Amino acid sequence: xxxxxxxxxxxxxxxxxxxxxxxxxxxxxxxxxxxxxxxxxxxxxxxxxxxxxxxxxxxxxxxxxxxxxxxxxxxxxxxxxxxxxxxxxxxxxxxxxxxxxxxxxxxxxxxxxxxxxxxxxx
Numbered sequence: 001x002x003x004x005x006x007x008x009x010x011x012x013x014x015x016x017x018x019x020x021x022x023x024x025x026x027x028x029x030x031x032x033x034x035x036x037x038x039x040x041x042x043x044x045x046x047x048x049x050x051x052x053x054x055x056x057x058x059x060x061x062x063x064x065x066x067x068x069x070x071x072x073x074x075x076x077x078x079x080x081x082x083x084x085x086x087x088x089x090x091x092x093x094x095x096x097x098x099x100x101x102x103x104x105x106x107x108x109x110x111x112x113x114x115x116x117x118x119x120x121x122x
Contacts (some may be wrong), residue, residue: 003011
């Protein structure tokens with residue numbers, strides 16, 4: 001199909017405008033990425049300076065004494081003998097794998113699949 005000169009010129013102009021727009025969008029996204037990175041670093045610094053000490057103080061002043069009064073808190077202070085038996089690690093890996101399989105099976109069972117439902121004809 002042969003295009004007339006006016007149509008080719010219009011398509012060429014549109015292609016240049018699209019290329020320019022694409023370039024501008026890349027610049028905008030690059031700038032947005034830099035701003036987001038800076039905001040993330042600033043938020044992290046503020047959290048380390050301001051929020052973390054407040055949370056630690058609140059834990060030390062309010063939560064830790066309350067947890068110390070629980071009946072099983074004394075049992076938690078008993079030193080636990082650490083085992084270097086590799087069988088323990090194998091059991092932990094098998095248990096984690098079993099938990100993941102059960103979770104995946106539950107997710108597959110309970111997820112909403114509209115494609116599986118068939119409407120009844122009246």
